[in-house]
Amino acid sequence: MAQARDQWTTRTGFILAAVGSAIGLGNIWRYPYVVYDNGGGAFLLPYFFALLTAGIPILLLEYSLGHKYRGSGPLSFRRLSKKWEWLGWWQSLIAFLISGYYMVILGWALSYTYYSFGTQWGSETQTFFLEKYLGAADFGSFTPQLKVLIPVVLLWAFVYYVMRQQAHRGIEKLARILMPLLVIMLVIITIRGVTLPGAAEGLNTLFTPDFTALADPQVWVAAYGQVFFSLSVGFATMITYASYLNKKEDLANSGLVAAFANSGFEFMAAIGIFGALGFLAAQSGVGVDEVVNQGVILAFVIFPQIINELPFLNSFFGVTFFGALVFAGLTSIVSLLEPAISAIRDKTGAARTTVVNWIVGLAALMSVLYATDGGLNYLDTIDHYLNSYGLLIAATLMAVATAWTTRKVGELQSHINQVSDVHIGKWWVICVSVVTPVMLIIMTGLNIRTEWL
């Protein structure tokens, strides 16, 4: 039996849920490291280029598809053209697969929120993380690590509780509570970061341009990857969320608000974090480069070290930082699950709770695998392939499907303009039909060349 579609209570509820999806681990843990790795200040140029030529246009494309066709990814694409339904499934599958390891990193963050009380990690933070926490001594086994598993299970139980409710009672309410708290926590982190001695050195590292990096295609690939992941576009999430928005609500304005809120948050977090990294470098008498050059483990090895060194309120700032990661990640993980849940409900007409039992159950099982040493080995690789191929290809095909094979991009533009205060012009059509797909094809080509040829 067909059921009524879930619906956000207000447009603000929709924007909060969308911003909640966008702001996540990507902003606090991934962005600063990616910026540093890709030429520091010079990264800003490719980043904005990617944001304006691909991120925002595709975000609006997803909004218009979901809002006009009123369906999850597969249903919206089917209504666009039967041939493209599979693309919605592909996108929802990628989001679902990401949720498995995303939750494990969230689990680490929850453990570290707890360890922040009394800075339980001690002075050897790297040994603590790798040996005491992950238990990497017998690396390669698939035995779940209890210390990692317990927070993951707790978080899944909570996410299950949220997801069983209709979107406006679960996801929207979660965003309404957590987003304001997150903003306060971000302000605390940023102010603390920039007022520490040595902060200027860290900020110099973040903002000093290295223009030679612009000639490196990998820097551009990284910028596109970061913009998509961070804005949550290309995963059918925004199609799904927009399909829950009242038929007459504004789209263009909401899209711009969401995009700029996300980037604003990203910059503030980066400023606070690099300030703190400059402080640590000054304390340890080494260059900022040496401190930052830590990759994935940055947040869980270097931050505890910074927190140890703070002059006062160490535990408070620890809880604020790791708690912010947990809050930001929670409103994102629900948005990684919703595309699949909504897609299956649209296809089968099954009740929300039945589908949630399956999807959350399977995702939770997947994350148990990542919570083992062996699974951890694959986390990086799977993240890389899903994001660089799965995602870039999906986004390219979205542009091809709407602009080239069905030629509906003009209709979608009129749809946006009918409901929105801000009218979007020809630039959008040009971006979606030419600039975005051409850039994405070049990016994917470059990726393949560097990795396979």
Ligand code: PFF
């Ligand atoms: N945007 C989230 C982050 O920055 O952490 C991650 C994410 C959520 C990606 C939802 C994709 C998605 F559909």
